[in-house]
Amino acid sequence: MKADGGPLMQLKDLRKSYRLRRSLAERMRGINRTVTAVDGVSFAIPRGGILGLVGESGCGKSTLAQMIVGLLAPSRGEIEWNGIGLSTLSGDARRVYRRGVQMVFQDTHSSLNPRKRIRVILREAVIARGLSRSAITPRVNELLGQVGLDAQLLDRYPHELSGGQRQRIGIARALAMEPSLLVADEPVSSLDVSLQGQIINLLRELNETLGLTIILISHDLAVVARVCDQIAVMYAGRVVERGTPDKVLTAPVHPYTQALLDAVPRGLERRGRQRTVLPVEAGETPGGCHFRRRCIHAMPECSDHDPELETAGSEHEAACLLVRRLNQASPK
Ligand SMILES: Nc1ncnc2c1ncn2[C@@H]1O[C@H](COP(=O)(O)OP(=O)(O)O)[C@@H](O)[C@H]1O
Ligand SMILES: [Mg+2]
Incomplete structure (x- = not known):
């Protein structure tokens, strides 16, 4: 799917440093230690495709993902969304952005509230999106269908589901916000290889049927190789190679x-x-x-x-x- 009107998002020289905890001796001497997790990343995220972000653990993928979804502020650089700088957004515009860019996490145990039934988890997401009362149940059912799950799961708790089913619920909850960008951070890393393929195929299906732009993050090149239209390889906080899979792979x-x-x-x-x-x-x-x-x-x-x-x-x-x-x- 090719884009009109330029890229969905433009990352411009993004940087993020974390300040590390200091020992007493370091504090007394006024020494600060920082780690630069993302070190000058610039690229455009085209509309409607799947971008794979790959690199070994610790190279800065999650830090970059959290800046993209607005959970972390960059130390330097800017993210432009439809041509507008995120740092300039305030109030309503920021809320619209946060809703339009959703994240799916690796660890479905901690990202889904264990004390709530699936029905409640999904209803809350749909209500947060502002749907009217009568539209809530049909929308919950629609979301379940979109992620390939049966309505009989609605009365279960997250721990009663398999890892693959929980990840589908995580995706459904993100879809409830009707995002234009989904950032999936290691969505299949805790799943068996056979389930990995199913979740990856689901992402491709959602990309095609909903026109959803997806950033698929993995430390495993074989995962991104399967579905991505573009691949960016990160090493030590930088993108070292980028292009279509036929080039990069x-x-x-x-x-x-x-x-x-x-x-x-x-x-x-x-x-x-x-x-x-x-x-x-x-x-x-x-x-x-x-x-x-x-x-x-x-x-x-x-x-x-x-x-x-x-x-x-x-x-x-x-x-x-x-x-x-x-x-x-x-x-x-
Ligand atoms: N909250 C934090 N405080 C300090 N250092 C962090 C924090 N989060 C990540 N880091 C460090 O930043 C680097 C990049 O981490 P991360 O973005 O999680 O990489 P990846 O997702 O590729 O594994 C690592 O060296 C990690 O230890
Ligand atoms: Mg990570």
Whole structure:
């Protein structure tokens, strides 16, 4: 589905740092410690598609997701929604935004209230959307149908449902708000592989039938490879490669994406070469490319140069000195 009127959302140099807890000695010496979870992310989210955001645990995916849905304020940068900066929204406009951008979480145990029956959970969501009394029950039934569940589940409590059913309820509750963007943060990571496929297919179905734009977040490249129209690969708070799946998955240019792909055991075609990343001790990489200490292609210049995304072909971008070299050798 192609968009009219530009992207749904534009992320502009988004950054988020967390302040870490300090030891007594650090407090006495006035030392502050911070961790930069998202470190300058810029890209457009096209309308009507499924964007996959992938990267290993701790690379900043959830932090980025929480900024997108408005749960966390960026330390720097801006999110534009239909061309308007989120930081400029106030009151009603902010509420409209928060309703229009919904999130689905990995952990359905903590995201659904264990003391409420499914009927109550869904009714509350529908009421929050402002439906009239007579419209509530039909809408709850409609939502259940949209996520492929039977009305007999309505009288159960969340713990009486399977993990897959609970995740469907989480999705139905988000849909109750009639969002235009759904951010699904590791929605299938706690499910068996067979159930994972069903939930991923449901997301694709909702994307197609409702025209819902979806950001699908996973640490598992095989999950995003199945349904996404666009894939963004994150490493250490930055997007290192971005593009359509046929580019990112079959012709990756960033050494990190190449290593991720080599780690996928099934479901994707195995590649000829085996690449791995080098092990690295924890800690910040001072200056230069964030990946360089784990990169098998690292060059001395990678220490001075923090690469930005640049074109690696049509609908394909990567942040790597190798790409820049190629572009300089044969300018497009
Ligand atoms: N509330 C927080 N306080 C301090 N550090 C945090 C907080 N949330 C996340 N972090 C740190 O930020 C980095 C990115 O975390 P996160 O966004 O959860 O990554 P991901 O979702 O990709 O696993 C990690 O180093 C994590 O430890
Ligand atoms: Mg996360």
